[in-house]
Amino acid sequence: MNALLNVEDLRVTFPTRTGVIEAVRGVSFTLGRERLGIVGESGSGKSQTGRAIMGLTADHGVIDAKRLDFNGIDLLTASKAERRALRGKRIAMILQDPKYSLNPVMTIGRQIVETLRAHEPVGKADARKRALDMLAAVQIRDPERVFDLYPHEVSGGMGQRAMIAMMLIAGPELLIADEPTSALDVTVQLDVLDILNRLVAERGMGLIFISHDLRLVSSFCDRVIVMYAGRIVEELPAAKLSEAQHPYTRGLLNCMPQIGADRHPLPVLDRKPEWRT
Amino acid sequence: MTPALAIDGLSVEYDDFVALDDVSLTVAPGESFGLVGESGSGKSTLLRAVAGLAPVSSGTITVDGQKLGAKRDKAFYRKVQMVFQDPYGSLHPRQTVDRLLLEPLAIHGFTGTEGRIIRALDEVGLPASFRFRYSHQLSGGQRQRVAIARALILEPSILLLDEPTSALDASVQAEVLNLLEQLRATRNLTFVMVSHDLAVVTHMCDRLMVMQSGRTVEELASSDLAARRVTQDYTRGLLTASAGFRRDSA
Numbered sequence: 001m002n003a004l005l006n007v008e009d010l011r012v013t014f015p016t017r018t019g020v021i022e023a024v025r026g027v028s029f030t031l032g033r034e035r036l037g038i039v040g041e042s043g044s045g046k047s048q049t050g051r052a053i054m055g056l057t058a059d060h061g062v063i064d065a066k067r068l069d070f071n072g073i074d075l076l077t078a079s080k081a082e083r084r085a086l087r088g089k090r091i092a093m094i095l096q097d098p099k100y101s102l103n104p105v106m107t108i109g110r111q112i113v114e115t116l117r118a119h120e121p122v123g124k125a126d127a128r129k130r131a132l133d134m135l136a137a138v139q140i141r142d143p144e145r146v147f148d149l150y151p152h153e154v155s156g157g158m159g160q161r162a163m164i165a166m167m168l169i170a171g172p173e174l175l176i177a178d179e180p181t182s183a184l185d186v187t188v189q190l191d192v193l194d195i196l197n198r199l200v201a202e203r204g205m206g207l208i209f210i211s212h213d214l215r216l217v218s219s220f221c222d223r224v225i226v227m228y229a230g231r232i233v234e235e236l237p238a239a240k241l242s243e244a245q246h247p248y249t250r251g252l253l254n255c256m257p258q259i260g261a262d263r264h265p266l267p268v269l270d271r272k273p274e275w276r277t
Numbered sequence: 278m279t280p281a282l283a284i285d286g287l288s289v290e291y292d293d294f295v296a297l298d299d300v301s302l303t304v305a306p307g308e309s310f311g312l313v314g315e316s317g318s319g320k321s322t323l324l325r326a327v328a329g330l331a332p333v334s335s336g337t338i339t340v341d342g343q344k345l346g347a348k349r350d351k352a353f354y355r356k357v358q359m360v361f362q363d364p365y366g367s368l369h370p371r372q373t374v375d376r377l378l379l380e381p382l383a384i385h386g387f388t389g390t391e392g393r394i395i396r397a398l399d400e401v402g403l404p405a406s407f408r409f410r411y412s413h414q415l416s417g418g419q420r421q422r423v424a425i426a427r428a429l430i431l432e433p434s435i436l437l438l439d440e441p442t443s444a445l446d447a448s449v450q451a452e453v454l455n456l457l458e459q460l461r462a463t464r465n466l467t468f469v470m471v472s473h474d475l476a477v478v479t480h481m482c483d484r485l486m487v488m489q490s491g492r493t494v495e496e497l498a499s500s501d502l503a504a505r506r507v508t509q510d511y512t513r514g515l516l517t518a519s520a521g522f523r524r525d526s527a
Contacts (some may be wrong), residue, residue, distance in 0.1 A: 031361070041446040042417070156316070168388040185473065186518040193522045212446060220520040255451035257480035264478070265455035269448040275500035 004206040005053065005176055008067035010262060013050045023048040025230035029222045031174070032060030035207045035219035039252075040227035046210045049227070050176045052094050053208070055083040070174065089119040092172035096179040097124040102151040109135075109147030113168055114124065119170045134165040138195050142171050157188035161195065163172075168199055175200065178210045193220060216243070223260065226252075229276045248275055281306040281435055281467040282327065287336035289322050289491075296322040297334070297425040298491040306434070309461065311482030311499070313475055313515070319491040320471045324437045325482040327469070328359050340435065355385060358428035362440035364420035369411040374398070374423055375408045397426040401456060418449035422456065429460065436461075438470040442477065454481060475519045479503055487512045489497050 005117040005150070012024040029036070040046040052063050055075065068075045070091065073178070094114065097099040101190040103111055112131040116122060128147075135143035151159055160180065164206040167175065181189040181198065200207045211217045218224055218238040226234045226249045244250055251269040278301040289297035297319040304310040312320040325331040329349040332413050335423055337346045340357060361367040368377060378394045387393060395405055401422040412420055421441060428436060441457065442450040456482065463467055479499040487494040487509070494519045495509045509515055 064445045186475075187315065187514060190518050190522060197522075214447075214478065215521050248433070252447060255448050257451075257454065257474075257476040259476050259479050263480075265458060266451040268455065 003032055003228070004071060006064060006067050006069050007031075007053070008048075008204060010052060010065040010068060011051065011063070012045070013062045013064070014058070014060060014271050015062070015250060022230055024052065027177075027227070027230075027232055029225060029232070029235070031125045031206050031208065033204050033206050034223065035209060035221040036211045037211065037221035037224040038227060039211055039217050040223060041212055041215050041252075044227040044231070046227050046229040047178055048180050050093065050208060050210050053174075054091060054176055055087055056093070085119075088115055088167075088172075089170045090172055091174045091176065092170070092179040094160075094163055094166040094167050094175065094180045096182040097164050097181070098151065101163060102159060104151055106147050107150055112166045115166050121195040130169065131165070131250060134169045135162070137164070137167045137168075137199065139191070140165075156184050156190075157192060160184060160192050164192070164199070168203070171203070172205065174206045174208070176210070177266070179212070180209075180210070181216075182213070189216075202215070202270045214249070215256070245274070246275075278305065280304060280339070281308070281341060282310075282448045282469065283337075284323070284327070285339070287318070287323070287335045287338065288334045289324060289326050290332045290334045291332070291387060293486055295491055297481075298324065298332070300488070300491075300493050301336075302486055302493075303421055304467060304469060306467055308467050308484070309482045311472065311478035311485035312365055312469070312471045312488060313473065313478050313485055314488035314494075315473060317490060318488040320488050321328040321439050322491075323488075324359065324469060324471055328357065328437055329353075351385060351425065353435075355431050357435045358431060358433040360424050360428050360441050361419075361435040363444050364412075364424055366443070367424055368420055370412055371483065373409050373411055375417075377412075378427055382425060385431060387431075393430060400429065401426045402458065417445050417451075418453060421445060421453055425453075425456065425460070427465070432464075433466075435467045435469070438468060440472055441470070443473065446500070450477075456479070475515055479525050486519065487515065 007030045010024055010027045014021045014023060027049055037048045045063050057063055063246060065076060109131055113127045116127050116130060126142060132143045132147060135146055140146050140158065140161055140244050146154065177196065184192060209217055209221055218241040221238050224236055224238050224241065226246065227230050228248050234244060234249050236244060244253065254267045255269060257266060282304040285301050287297060287300050288295065300323060313322060314320045322331050326333050331398060340353065375394060378397055379390055382390045382393060393406065398405060403419060403422055415423065442453050445453060460466065470478065470481055479502050482499055484496065484498050485502065486496045489511055496510050497507065505516065507516065
């Protein structure tokens with residue numbers, strides 16, 4: 001299989017006054033045109049992994065890897081201009097909360113058009129048409145109306161659809177979704193996932209789905225990577241989640257309350273220091 | 278038996294917007310009652326109305342047989358305390374844990390504050406060394422423990438919980454839920470708990486009410502929900518949604 005993304009021994013560190021913080025400590029994986037889930041709790045390094053691939057690590061952060069390439073392009077040595085050309089065009093990212101990730105003083109339509117015209121030489125009318133088509137593709141019923149709305153005028157689910165439309169309009173090959181549905185209500189969550197699922201399949205994109213929700217990720221992805229303290233503790237096919245070996249993965253699965261299961265008290269995670277190594 | 282909390286025909290309006298529309302419920306002493314719904318369903322508004330934080334336009338709230346007026350007195354807050362959703366926003370950033378816990382005691386004129394603070398921290402499973410830390414030196418779970426300690430330090434009989442674990446990691450959520458259950462058992466507390474998570478509410482509560490756009494959809498026992506004995510389509514939809522994503526539904 002021709003890999004879309006190769007990551008080998010990725011490390012992200014942040015030097016601070018009180019010492020070096022190692023957010024990601026040697027993560028390796030390859031991604032084809034498939035759905036990969038990265039799961040972990042806060043501070044596990046899952047978001048920093050996504051950001052490093054996207055080239056959005058904070059300026060003072062240091063990225064180091066044996067290999068980090070996307071479709072044959074070495075992301076470690078790529079210049080800022082090259083990364084900018086990739087970002088949005090060939091690699092796109094959906095963030096958690098549309099309330100904060102959309103520009104509040106620009107209409108939704110203009111933001112989508114801006115993304116498109118930043119990457120392709122298209123005329124205004126053409127860009128508008130493509131933006132409207134894209135809004136329709138994310139199942140917004142009345143694209144003409146939503147095009148002219150500001151982000152605060154739409155619901156969370158609608159905002160997140162607009163975000164997906166904006167990210168997919170340039171036709172990326174790799175999509176990184178960082179907690180794309182955590183800020184949404186459960187029923188809306190499923191609609192958004194449905195849309196994402198369909199578009200990713202239709203367009204043959206590679207998807208990295210970052211989430212803290214192990215069950216959700218395993219129901220959505222083909223393969224799941226479980227991270228703890230900046231490292232991968234386990235990698236397994238999503239369908240075989242119930243056969244997870246690592247005590248951390250099993251603990252994460254167990255500690256969620258379930259409807260119909262009468263478990264008092266809930267099992268809690270007993271964090272072992274050896275998981276860190 | 279007098280119910281710990283009785284709400285009858287409660288409505289809350291913000292200008293022209295009806296946030297809560299004619300909702301009634303009763304909670305027995307020592308019971309744990311859950312409110313479930315999506316954003317905008319009015320579940321948090323109901324809790325805030327009980328705590329005196331939302332403008333009630335009609336209806337009555339009765340606590341331990343006493344009808345509440347427009348203003349809450351000190352005695353009310355000794356009896357009813359609230360824990361908020363976001364432990365990052367609900368603790369004063371420039372006060373130490375010690376001062377945070379001292380404030381309610383000072384307001385209500387408690388004596389022996391030193392001993393009470395140490396005991397309160399111990400009860401929520403925090404070491405005494407945390408007393409002089411600031412909230413930014415604590416993790417999310419530790420902060421929520423401090424918020425629970427602050428609510429319980431006045432020895433209330435009713436605890437209002439507004440999404441107490443939704444900002445926390447799953448493993449930390451389990452710890453906080455276990456702590457709340459254990460505290461309820463030892464102190465015979467009455468809980469009214471709001472959550473968007475059906476699984477959390479059925480785990481924690483005996484009975485629950487499903488809400489949608491300010492109205493009651495249905496009221497049922499957790500065991501009925503677990504056995505899927507629900508009467509309303511909306512509740513059924515929530516149940517299906519909380520089961521997770523299914524590829525074949527696409």
